[in-house]
Amino acid sequence: MRLLEMNPSRTLLTALAFATQLLPGRIISPDGSAYTNVTANSVLRSEYDVENLFDQYLTVNQDPGSGNDSGRAWATNASVSTPIVSFELDAVYDVDALAYAQRQYLDYNENDKCTSVNIWVSETTPFSSASAPATTPQVSNLLLQTDVTDLFKLYRFPSSVRGRYFLLEFNRGPSAGGIGGGTELRLVTSLPDEVSGTPEVISPDGSLYTNLQANSSLNAQYGVENLFDQELTVGDDATSGTSDSGSAWAIAESDGEEGWVSFELDRSYQITALHYAQRQFSFYNFDDKARTLEIWSSSNVPITEQPSRAADRTLTLNENSTDLYLEYTLDSPITGRYFFLRFSTPNPDGHLGGAELRLVGYPAALVGAPRISSVHKGDDAIDLELDVPYPGLYRVQFTHDLSSPSWTDLHDDDVEAQFPIINLQDTLSDNLNPVGGKVFYRIQSR
Numbered sequence: 373m374r375l376l377e378m379n380p381s382r383t384l385l386t387a388l389a390f391a392t393q394l395l396p397g398r399i400i401s402p403d404g405s406a407y408t409n410v411t412a413n414s415v416l417r418s419e420y421d422v423e424n425l426f427d428q429y430l431t432v433n434q435d436p437g438s439g440n441d442s443g444r445a446w447a448t449n450a451s452v453s454t455p456i457v458s459f460e461l462d463a464v465y466d467v468d469a470l471a472y473a474q475r476q477y478l479d480y481n482e483n484d485k486c487t488s489v490n491i492w493v494s495e496t497t498p499f500s501s502a503s504a505p506a507t508t509p510q511v512s513n514l515l516l517q518t519d520v521t522d523l524f525k526l527y528r529f530p531s532s533v534r535g536r537y538f539l540l541e542f543n544r545g546p547s548a549g550g551i552g553g554g555t556e557l558r559l560v561t562s563l564p565d566e567v568s569g570t571p572e573v574i575s576p577d578g579s580l581y582t583n584l585q586a587n588s589s590l591n592a593q594y595g596v597e598n599l600f601d602q603e604l605t606v607g608d609d610a611t612s613g614t615s616d617s618g619s620a621w622a623i624a625e626s627d628g629e630e631g632w633v634s635f636e637l638d639r640s641y642q643i644t645a646l647h648y649a650q651r652q653f654s655f656y657n658f659d660d661k662a663r664t665l666e667i668w669s670s671s672n673v674p675i676t677e678q679p680s681r682a683a684d685r686t687l688t689l690n691e692n693s694t695d696l697y698l699e700y701t702l703d704s705p706i707t708g709r710y711f712f713l714r715f716s717t718p719n720p721d722g723h724l725g726g727a728e729l730r731l732v733g734y735p736a737a738l739v740g741a742p743r744i745s746s747v748h749k750g751d752d753a754i755d756l757e758l759d760v761p762y763p764g765l766y767r768v769q770f771t772h773d774l775s776s777p778s779w780t781d782l783h784d785d786d787v788e789a790q791f792p793i794i795n796l797q798d799t800l801s802d803n804l805n806p807v808g809g810k811v812f813y814r815i816q817s818r
């Protein structure tokens with residue numbers, strides 16, 4: 373847990389956080405005010421002005437809004453296939469990444485996306501947005517996600533660039549319909565290297581998976597401990613012969629279409645993937661397969677019943693591969709020591725379960741702990757900057773009294789971060805002008 377105390381009346385900040393060696397990433401000017409002399413090669417109408425790229429305070433992966441993006445996004449004339457924007461910053465920066473939200477217009481959703489961007493950078497000379505320079509861009513053909521609606525996504529450069537003046541030329545493809553532009557744009561500096569090395573199987577022999585619980589077992593031959601009793605390599609056939617009795621976990625038929633397993637590890641890990649082998653029983657082979665696996669994790673609280681929140685990650689399992697031991701990669705990593713896994717299938721007729729299971733990842737200690745790095749009180753909001761050591765889900769909470777703290781979630785949902793910085797705004801009036809003059813924040817990984 374990391375705490376940071378703030379006394380707005382004296383603008384006094386008292387960090388109770390532990391020091392870390394992290395070099396935190398920074399969105400340059402989260403509120404957009406440091407981006408000046410912003411021009412574009414085309415503007416569709418006044419409500420689609422290019423200044424709209426710099427008018428909203430977002431954190432990475434945040435959705436800037438729903439509905440028509442008029443007044444929120446920059447858009448060019450429909451005939452423009454390469455939207456260009458240029459601007460200058462308040463100083464020279466080493467820039468490691470682009471944070472960018474696509475347009476999202478109601479009717480022409482896919483066609484309004486840009487597919488890539490070229491970036492020119494100068495320390496001394498402004499660019500003209502009328503056309504792209506004839507020189508080679510410092511960042512060439514940086515691919516943009518077109519399947520993410522208008523989420524504010526991070527795009528890391530192959531290597532950092534240094535400058536104060538920037539020109540970005542977006543590409544929409546030769547046959548694109550729709551209208552290009554963007555909803556929000558920032559540059560990112562001091563982005564740490566991603567966790568290096570290869571994630572490893574956590575406890576290949578299964579011994580670190582303890583406090584095993586399951587909703588049921590078919591009989592004593594199908595206990596949940598059978599999920600953690602063989603040392604396999606991905607691609608191995610988990611069982612041979614006609615029966616997996618004694619080597620697989622299976623639920624009682626009365627439990628129908630779902631089974632759950634919970635366990636804990638020896639410490640917190642960042643989980644990137646899961647290895648799992650389905651059951652293979654000779655008579656009811658297909659019916660014994662699970663289709664969906666939902667995963668919940670926690671760094672500090674055992675989970676022995678299904679949480680009320682949506683699953684942290686959901687995987688679709690291979691139902692057609694007998695009981696091969698397969699790797700399933702998570703869309704983005706999750707962190708935890710305690711895990712709850714819910715297996716389900718829509719057409720149950722057998723006893724779903726599994727022959728073998730492992731998690732894959734890194735010890736979380738290797739990648740540090742989250743912390744609150746700065747708090748700034750403005751007239752209408754308190755800006756929080758949070759360093760997070762690895763991609764994943766984080767929960768930010770506040771309280772007004774540390775002597776008997778009752779922590780309140782700052783946001784209803786967890787904050788998802790894909791790189792080590794989160795910028796948040798607290799606009800609650802009770803925190804802007806707190807009774808007793810103090811508000812405390814904390815951040816926890818999920």
Ligand SMILES: [Ca+2]
Binds near residue numbers: 426556
């Ligand atoms: Ca905007």
Ligand SMILES: [Ca+2]
Binds near residue numbers: 599600601620
């Ligand atoms: Ca087994």
